[in-house]
Amino acid sequence: MSLPSTFGTPYRNSVNFDDKQNLHFLYHYTQAGILTTEYARISNFGPSDALSCFGKDTNILTRHPFSLIKQSFTWDNVKTNVITSNNVMFTEDTAIVTKELVCKIVSRCDSVHINGPAAACVGVPVRYTVSKNTGCFKNLDWGIDTTVAAIVNIEGDSAITLTFKKTFTGYIRASLTDCVVKDSFLVKAVVPKMPALIKHTDSMLCPGKTLVLNANAGYSNYIWQGNIVNQQLTVSSAGVYTITAADSCGITKTDSIKVILSDTSFILSATQTICLNDTAFIVLPGDINNITWQPTTNSLLRNKTLVAYPTQTTVYSINAERLPNCTLSKTSEVVIKNCPTTVFIPNSFTPNNDNKNDIFKPAVSQPLPFYHLQIFNRYGQPVFETTDQQNGWNGMYKGSKQPMGGYIYQCSYRFAGGVQKMVKGYFILIR
Template identity: 30%
Template sequence: MKVHPLLLFLLSLLPLTTFSQQGACVKVQWSENYGGFYNESANSLLQTTDGGFLAIGYSRSDNMMLTQNNGKSDFWIVKTDSLGNLEWQVSLGGSEDDIASDAVQTPDGGYLVVGGAVSFDADVSGNHGGEDVWVVRLNASGTLQWAKTFGGSANERAEAIEPTADGNYLLVGYSQSSDGDVGSNHGDFDYWLLKISGNGTLLWEKNYGGSNSDFGFDVKQTTDGGFLLAGSTISNNGDVSDNNGFYDYWVVKTDAEGNLLWEKNYGGTLEERAYSLCTTPDGGAIIAGTSNSTDADIQGNIGSYDFWLNRIDENGNLLWSSNFGSPGEDRAFSVAPLSNGRFLVAGFTVSDGGQVSNHFGSQDAWIVQLDIDGNFIWEKNLGGTKQDRFFSIVQQSNGGYAAAGHSFSDNYDLPGNFGDRDLWIVALSTDSADIDLGPDTTLCANDALVLQTGIDSASFLWSDGSTLPFLLVSTNGSYWVEINQEGCLIRDTIKVEYLFETPVGLGTDTTLCQGDSLLLAPDIAGADYQWQDGSSDSIFWVKIPGRYWVRVVKDGCEQRDSIEVDFVSIPPPFPPAAFLCQGEQLLLDASQPQASYLWHDGSVAPQYTINGPGLYWVRTTIGGCRSTDTVMVDFQPGPDSIFTSDYICEGQGIWFDASFPGASYLWNNGSTLPRLKAVTPGPYSVEVTVNGCLFKEATLLRACEECLYIPNIFSPNGDGINDVFRTFPACDLTDYHQRIFDRWGNIVFESFSPNQHWDGNFNGQKANPGTYIYFIEYLLHNNQQPLPQMQTGTVTIIW
């Protein structure tokens, strides 16, 4: 399927400006023009099973090669042999414009031709209104078998036909109707997909698009039984999403019943038109057309409109896009796969420069060959000094190429001209020069590769700008060479990948914290490993200090690397448990050079003193490494309050009790019993041993009389020295009662507190000097029951 000039009116006419041409790597086997005095053009070309060619397009003439014209433009089908000799031609149509777009050869050797018909008479019947899709069935000799129209009351046209795996046919084009054979319309022109049987029966139809114009130009069946459609859209709603601005390439993927699976837009803010696609072995596609944008999906623009080629995967993801052309206008209309995995793209160019190396004049037909990655291989201009275009290109069964379109020229590659525009077919030889840098390759690090073309009589241009016959490669990259052999420009590309271009990296020598581990993982897919310990896993865990190395082998290439790993060791400062006797202290020392500390209670000193039971911990930090150690301290308490009395009264016995579970005893009198009875004043002591802990306690037991000190003389003369008589208690006394008598038995002083004193006066007069008798009674509290005590004596007054 290729584009025809009248269609360009629907899409906004392509400008006709000046073209250029370049040197050729293929030779013209033959070039033939066909037509009459007026306008003829081929929109599609196919090689027939007999080795000849069928050109499909339109004609406005009825003379020279043409025997009739039904009015305005007719379908024109031209059959030639393998050398371009005309075997037959047929004009079909009515009184209006009828233009053929594409054709396929049927299994019986006949043909199905599709396009658009505005006519409603002569060969065209059943027109629904406006322009209809018109399908014509010819036998192998070009005789009309039947013709059918499909459409609605507005305008429809078929641009491509594709045979399906089930023996039927798929047509793609566009529709403006929502009646007749057209089930619905999203607005203005929609993609229109029709499936028909071999006898022209409509099996189903689908339309896709948005509220603006959507033009479908090509369709191919995919390996999953579905279909891939390509064209252009200006819509941004309905089935269309993510329009980049003005017209975009629009690719639609359907299932075998035409149900929409996904759709994708490709382009920039200006104009992109897709006219042709071919599938790739991976289930994706190459899409060809034209672009004048410089943003979004377009990597760059050479000038005005460029050939724009996209490659997508089976899900529509854009793998690459490439621009080809000159500073002027360049438009691509057809892409064809080649048996060597490359692709040919055909269209026209109006100037030289860029990738266009020559120019005949006005518009030249232009062919570009590229590889599967979009790399430029060679290019060729064909034509004369006037306007010449290709709309379709195919590979011949002999390996050469054939292209068709139209020509106004009668010089250079054109043998003549019948008048105005002629239908034009060119057959080209296989590449007259070919180069092969070899398959993409993988080398070992530090290896070198010499790239050579094997061609001597040529000039060379390498990707680095050098012009020698060879190129020395030593780094990863994509390398190309372009040779010029007698005006033939051809290019080849090779990708060179170096194994271990980035060396095996175990990392720099490092220090880890005790208890940490380090994963060594060179992560080179498909490699074999040997570690210092003889293991062969792809990874190695480091858990102890030392030097580690690995030998990595892949595809015969070897790399080695090593790393020194040290560990910060913080030894535990404590035993796991400790034992402490009551009254003892334990010093916990966590001291380490250049360390910081945090204890359980928040203190930060390197040492900590404990004197009781419990769980104690410290966190030691050295250079970012932390270690926490704990100690459980068990505690042995001793007996409490063994000696409960400090005084002993006459006739009294006091029991001292040192009893403690599991203990042994030794008193100062040699007794080993837990209890001891004291009956006299004096020193007492005991040693109590429990779980290895020795507890000692001692006391001095005094006589009760020593509990209260009573002076025996005082001199109340007012000199401030010993002026009063008072008692001095040394223990706990209550119920104190003191009385002092003269020699006649008179009470001269009485008090109820040891703190009260006698100043030597009696009845307001100084008492006579001499001796007085005192009686003092009290209760003695000596950690036992209170004991009543009475002390008597004399005190002397000296004046």
């Protein structure tokens, strides 16, 4: 008859213990001149609890033409699972296997130890293994709080796979059945705090140039669209670019960025006209930087405004950047004209709200870099004062209409390129 593969090479007078705790006996005998090999199997051989020694009496199956009497056996080598027997006798009628009735080694269960990662990620399966004495045959019981972690898989007495449902800091436990031997293992399950996958500030592209898109550090397995494996991507055209990467828990994240072309234009006054010795103001957009201009003579930059004092009509060429190395260019012309330098001061006004001569103020031929007007009543009390040549007196003082009569003015002024002057005089308020 054929022999099970667990026997290995058959040999005379042998006893084997297989991986399912079945005890096998091999018999070699000669009958009628023919060598014959048969076997008997004892099912579920082994201790019923950890304190029973291997060698406990076991019922022996009988197989014709031999009979095996009830005997005991000793576990001699725990590592190789070999049971040896002595004094085996074979006859044509009976085969008796005898063994010294001695229990040399007991099932030893005095240690259990959990191994695995102390840090876990919420929602990601994590595997923990456990080790116990080689000679311990007690079953292992896991202590898992299923409100915190779901059990994905249990691998007999050797390992368990868990998925944590929420953030958690605490212990998983393992113990031997009906035994005080146990172990606990501290685990911290977290949801990783990761930066955004893409730096969204890198989204403006200068026409005709390239832009490097940068994914933030801390991830792994960066893959841009088009299967480009890199943390960076260099682009030369506008569009939406997508990247995937794994966070610190191994979870795949996806992000995208829209690249748009930078506006290369900016608005300036094409032409402005000023009087000779006056000041030109060229106001620049607030979102440009690295501003340069030509010519620079008699000019300066003040708070994104080019202030110029040209002595003749001049075209200013202005260069600037919205993005690094992305130059924008514009021109602005300042036209110079010869303007009269006159100040006319009226001798009366009629503040009666008919929109005719309701305001008293000097008439000036051009803007003044310096201007100061004061008005006094006949008692010498000030009733009005301004430094704005567009502002005049409406005949009121502290919310009250001032009476008809004579008033005194004093006006100091200076034309561009000129000297400061002061004039005084008398005028009449008529109602």
